[in-house]
Amino acid sequence: MADRTDRLIEALGSEVSLTGEAVDYKIGAALLLEGDRPVFLEGLDYWPAELRSRRMTVRGVLRRRESTSPADDGPIPAQRTQGDKWWIEAPAWEKAS
Numbered sequence: 001m002a003d004r005t006d007r008l009i010e011a012l013g014s015e016v017s018l019t020g021e022a023v024d025y026k027i028g029a030a031l032l033l034e035g036d037r038p039v040f041l042e043g044l045d046y047w048p049a050e051l052r053s054r055r056m057t058v059r060g061v062l063r064r065r066e067s068t069s070p071a072d073d074g075p076i077p078a079q080r081t082q083g084d085k086w087w088i089e090a091p092a093w094e095k096a097s
Contacts, residue, residue, distance in 0.1 A: 022054050056093050059093070
């Protein structure tokens, strides 16, 4: 996975084309890359049902953001997210061939 992460770091801020499985998380739609690395799609909360779990190719600008959930003192614990998250800015997608 370090090799994949190194390649992602080298591509930061550039137009990329990534292929993986279309998956949904509570924080949004993502492309699950080899090695279980999710790359989230900016502006897409959920994949359309007919594309979910399919192999997809996504193109856009690769970004990385610090992602932390604020503390929540409410009666129901919130799901926490921490660490860097990878994002595709202005994503466009198609079914992978």
